[in-house]
Amino acid sequence: MKKQDVLQVGSNEMELVDFRIFKKDGDKVYEGIYGVNVVKVREIIKIPNITEIPNVPDFVEGIFDLRGVVIPVINLAKWMGIKVPEDIDIKPRVLIAEFNSMLIGFIVHEAKRIRRISWKDIESGSFSMGNGVLDKAQITGVTKIENDEVLLILDLETIMEELGIYQPNIDLEDNLIEQLGGSALVVDDSSTARKLMKDALAKMGMKPIEAKDGISALEKLEELYNVYGEDVKKELKIIISDVEMPQMDGFHFAAKLKEDERFADIPLIFNSSISDHFSEMRGKEAGGEAYLTKFDAPEFYSEIARVVKSHINGKKEA
Secondary structure (H helix, E strand, O other): OOHHHOOOOOOOEEEEEEEEEEEEEOOEEEEEEEEEEHHHEEEEEEOOOOEOOOOOOOOEEEEEEEOOEEEEEEEHHHHOOOOOOOOOOOOOEEEEEEEOOEEEEEEEOEEEEEEEEEHHHOEEOOOOOOOOOOOHHHEEEEEEOHHHOEEEEEOOHHHHHHHOOOOOOOOOOHHHOOOOOOEEEEEOOOHHHHHHHHHHHHHOOOEEEEEOOHHHHHHHHHHHHHHHHHHHHHHEEEEEEOOOOOOOOHHHHHHHHHHOOOOOOOOEEEEEOOOOHHHHHHHHHOOOOEEEEOOOHHHHHHHHHHHHHHHHHHHHHO
């Protein structure tokens, strides 16, 4: 991979696959502009031969075989409740995306281009759409593009949850969960993900502190320092950060964290739905001591315990 093609760790940028969904409302046709993180997209293909399967939601078109891997196919327009115009020439494509180490195909009306966008230009998706097409929980962020148009970044993982493909839980036998004490900073724009981690950390005897993105996480750290001073390193045992977040992503947050000598020694791990090897490498370059894929309960508990204990033992040896 050429150096100029690689997003630098801490650059606070992401690349999106820009795709379109056309909608008919009365006599008018509207072009919806959407995006998904390029690292989640394996490839884009023409519509394959799809085999229908019974007893599934109507937005599930069926399954197909991609080089020996059976992949479910989701019709995004149907999932969003969009009436598709019949009188325009649509050349649909299938985005093959990977979430939590699973492949799933999404039918879109047009795959347009790759866009590089700064996270600071992406606003939170926590607003009311007002048109009944999308629920705010299905949008992770919005950003303006050329001609004052708006691109919506979809949370395609919510589809996997609806289908029961991705059902995170924190269940583990109590005798297998180590008790650590202290506090843990949880940084994630998803309230669902934060709740999962908070519940898991509470089971480990830790006090979870929430932040919805990198900026609010830095603010929380300042608040903790005002309370604990230099002892913040003893109180705050670990920081757990998502990667994809509006305003400031996890890698940029990590860069800011490691630049500040007050917090640089506090161990950081990434916990993300992005499961590609490149992102894992970027996480290590950013100073992460582990890179977890959401949400494997045994791995979460064991890695939190390993990193915290390693940090404590390292301090004692020092």
